[in-house]
Amino acid sequence: MFKRKLLVVFVVLSLFAILGLWLMPEDKYTDRQVKSLPPQENSPPYLDLKQHIREIERPEETFNFPIALGELGPVEPLYAGPPQYPFYCMSLDSKLGQPVPDNDQGWGVPIYDSVENIGKAKHIIGYSKDCSLPTTTKYAARLSDNELVIFDKNPPREYTHLFRIEQGTINRYIYTLVVPVTAQDLASRTKTGNWNKRLIYQFEGGSGIGFRQGRLRLERLLNRRQEQLEQGYAVITSTGNKTSYTYNMLLAEDTARRVKKQFTSLYGEPLYTVGIGGSGGGLAQYLIGQNSEGILDAALPLYSYPDMVSQTIYALDCDLLNAYYSFKSDAPEFWQDWENRQKLEGMNAKNGDTHLSAWLEPVNQLIAGRWPVRSKGNSECINGWFGLSTFVHNPAQGFLREFFADDIVESTQWNYWEDMVNLYGRDNQNYANSAWGNVGVQYGLEALRSGDISPETFLHLNWNIGSWKPMSEMKPEKIWTLEKNKKAALWLSLWSRHNMTQASEANPAIRQHPNKKAIESAYYSGQVFVGHNNLPTIDIRHYLEDKLDMHHMSASFSARLRLQQALGHYKNQVIWVADENYTPLKEAFEFIDQWMQNIRQTPDLPKWQVKPEQLQDTCFGENGNILFAGPDVWNGEWNHQEKGQCSEHFPIYTNSRIQAGGPWQGSIFECHRVSVEEALNRGFYSPRNMTPHIEALKTTFPDGVCDYSQGDKGRPNL
Numbered sequence: 001m002f003k004r005k006l007l008v009v010f011v012v013l014s015l016f017a018i019l020g021l022w023l024m025p026e027d028k029y030t031d032r033q034v035k036s037l038p039p040q041e042n043s044p045p046y047l048d049l050k051q052h053i054r055e056i057e058r059p060e061e062t063f064n065f066p067i068a069l070g071e072l073g074p075v076e077p078l079y080a081g082p083p084q085y086p087f088y089c090m091s092l093d094s095k096l097g098q099p100v101p102d103n104d105q106g107w108g109v110p111i112y113d114s115v116e117n118i119g120k121a122k123h124i125i126g127y128s129k130d131c132s133l134p135t136t137t138k139y140a141a142r143l144s145d146n147e148l149v150i151f152d153k154n155p156p157r158e159y160t161h162l163f164r165i166e167q168g169t170i171n172r173y174i175y176t177l178v179v180p181v182t183a184q185d186l187a188s189r190t191k192t193g194n195w196n197k198r199l200i201y202q203f204e205g206g207s208g209i210g211f212r213q214g215r216l217r218l219e220r221l222l223n224r225r226q227e228q229l230e231q232g233y234a235v236i237t238s239t240g241n242k243t244s245y246t247y248n249m250l251l252a253e254d255t256a257r258r259v260k261k262q263f264t265s266l267y268g269e270p271l272y273t274v275g276i277g278g279s280g281g282g283l284a285q286y287l288i289g290q291n292s293e294g295i296l297d298a299a300l301p302l303y304s305y306p307d308m309v310s311q312t313i314y315a316l317d318c319d320l321l322n323a324y325y326s327f328k329s330d331a332p333e334f335w336q337d338w339e340n341r342q343k344l345e346g347m348n349a350k351n352g353d354t355h356l357s358a359w360l361e362p363v364n365q366l367i368a369g370r371w372p373v374r375s376k377g378n379s380e381c382i383n384g385w386f387g388l389s390t391f392v393h394n395p396a397q398g399f400l401r402e403f404f405a406d407d408i409v410e411s412t413q414w415n416y417w418e419d420m421v422n423l424y425g426r427d428n429q430n431y432a433n434s435a436w437g438n439v440g441v442q443y444g445l446e447a448l449r450s451g452d453i454s455p456e457t458f459l460h461l462n463w464n465i466g467s468w469k470p471m472s473e474m475k476p477e478k479i480w481t482l483e484k485n486k487k488a489a490l491w492l493s494l495w496s497r498h499n500m501t502q503a504s505e506a507n508p509a510i511r512q513h514p515n516k517k518a519i520e521s522a523y524y525s526g527q528v529f530v531g532h533n534n535l536p537t538i539d540i541r542h543y544l545e546d547k548l549d550m551h552h553m554s555a556s557f558s559a560r561l562r563l564q565q566a567l568g569h570y571k572n573q574v575i576w577v578a579d580e581n582y583t584p585l586k587e588a589f590e591f592i593d594q595w596m597q598n599i600r601q602t603p604d605l606p607k608w609q610v611k612p613e614q615l616q617d618t619c620f621g622e623n624g625n626i627l628f629a630g631p632d633v634w635n636g637e638w639n640h641q642e643k644g645q646c647s648e649h650f651p652i653y654t655n656s657r658i659q660a661g662g663p664w665q666g667s668i669f670e671c672h673r674v675s676v677e678e679a680l681n682r683g684f685y686s687p688r689n690m691t692p693h694i695e696a697l698k699t700t701f702p703d704g705v706c707d708y709s710q711g712d713k714g715r716p717n718l
Helices: 002-019 219-226 227-232 251-269 279-290 311-315 318-328 339-345 360-367 379-387 388-393 406-411 447-451 455-464 494-499 516-524 552-565 585-601 644-650 676-681 691-700
Strands: 109-112 122-130 136-142 146-153 160-168 173-181 198-203 232-244 272-278 298-302 348-352 378-380 478-480 485-491 537-542 573-578 616-621 626-629
Touching: 109 676, 136 616, 136 626, 146 219, 160 219, 160 227, 160 251, 173 219, 173 227, 173 251, 198 251, 198 279, 219 227, 227 585, 232 251, 251 279, 272 279, 272 585, 279 298, 279 537, 298 585, 311 388, 318 339, 318 360, 318 379, 318 388, 318 455, 339 378, 339 379, 339 447, 360 485, 360 494, 378 379, 379 388, 379 478, 388 494, 447 455, 455 516, 455 691, 537 552, 552 573, 616 676, 626 644, 676 691
Parallel strands: 198 232, 198 272, 272 298, 298 537, 537 573, 573 616
Antiparallel strands: 109 122, 136 146, 136 160, 160 173, 173 232, 348 378, 478 485, 616 626
């Protein structure tokens, strides 16, 4: 009877799945696939990373800036290591035409004699492995009705603002310079009658694992920075500073330095350069400000994290927890109260919502031989990280379009760790080293202490949750496709459960140790934000916790605690949080300008001492009204204080490692461990009495449990 019911449910769900299959759009990139790679050559030098990168002097520039019109910019980075291959050119996506052919050996993308002939083999005139573009200029006019017109020589008759635009490639990425000009400046490359001598470096976010040049959308840039451009600011950017394409912050710094050099070679030094950008574009500012001088003078990180690599610490827990709820738990209905999940995950979870993968869950449970349970909620873990965990961590996956031929796809590791392999190194099986691990992590420790879960649930969770398999054992997601339509796919390995370790009756699921070299390299190369950053900074975000958006508020306070640890204070950082219907950027630029003027007038004083008096931690309402402001408004659990007024209005959530007893600053890649006996003696489980469960604890945690008071075991002396 049970088997018959199981079959009926499976058939019904399968029919539903087929009807709901997602049909991907036709891929237009196959005619420009990379089918061959250049031979490896001697690599350009790296910085000698035996100490933190902020202590290391950068080499003198070797390229003769400015790049002349019609000429090509540098291909190899100055100090960020060798160019990465395979590498896919995206200048066509950026409406800049095909790149310049640089070889006839078949390396890189094919170049055709015209765009119209793309896909016709007899019209191939060469190949481009490095995606270089000749440097060009054009102009944009903003009309009175707000329309934007791009032109080469002759402006429209009526306009309100004019801008000169220069584009080309530096370090193989597409750069753009935008400068306000007058009609009298149009005949010149360098005249800037409307520039106010202030420069904005635009950073952008997204999740990227390298191997692509990136797309630069000019109109989007001009519209995004419209108000500042019309006030006289100049704006510069590069696809190398968009984390949709890489999180290599050493390469991002090298590229940003050169893009700014191109600008200053043409127009002279600005009064100051302020960064702006969201998500990955925010953390880039924190890291570039920490690691280097001469690029940024102030920062406006939006929706920011402190860095990417420490974000993976808790983000890669998400699918482990989801797989536990769906496939391993002995009480699945308990976890259908999503408030119980929030106690483990820390990030927000809500009953009653639904998530995009909800219909896949019962299908996958049936395949796994479990009775299906309908999903009754949603979480930030799912909303923010479903699919991205595999993209970031699994070397066999790489959700990339068909940019590369099958043999290149099969021979390349497609994940964040491989993008960083020149820094993080390889293991003895030639896989990129990973800084992620979870040995000794007591998932749900805070929920146990508070009585939200029982000792039995705590032990069952930690016995079964396991870890990610070694890179060499990971497989692509299991996808079922219709034979006649390979792009119609049904995900049959939800939460990537086939890439996780499993428990037996005798032994808990194996946990993963992080790689020591990867951790040390991440620190030394400045991929981890450790707080050595004194840039004037306004950290801005909308309140999105109730939207289950991955850009959670705790990240701002993680950065704040790291500043406190490194500098002894966080007085250069101001945190603003606003209702999602209001964005306080106008005020932010005005305050940064005041602050920078004060710094110029009093250069001998610490920057925080000349911060404008009215610039304070603040929360804003939907109409831009200041709800609360002051030094204590964000107090809360993160700094062990009674909740401030903004913290009460906009509640701050945590993450899985904080819920496991870890610190809010969130940069412990490998914890120091102590025995279960010592943990009991030191009150790790207080007020819960776990003495009756000591043997079960010892069996569940054979390597001991995390003692977060000792800090990060993997951190070198910085």
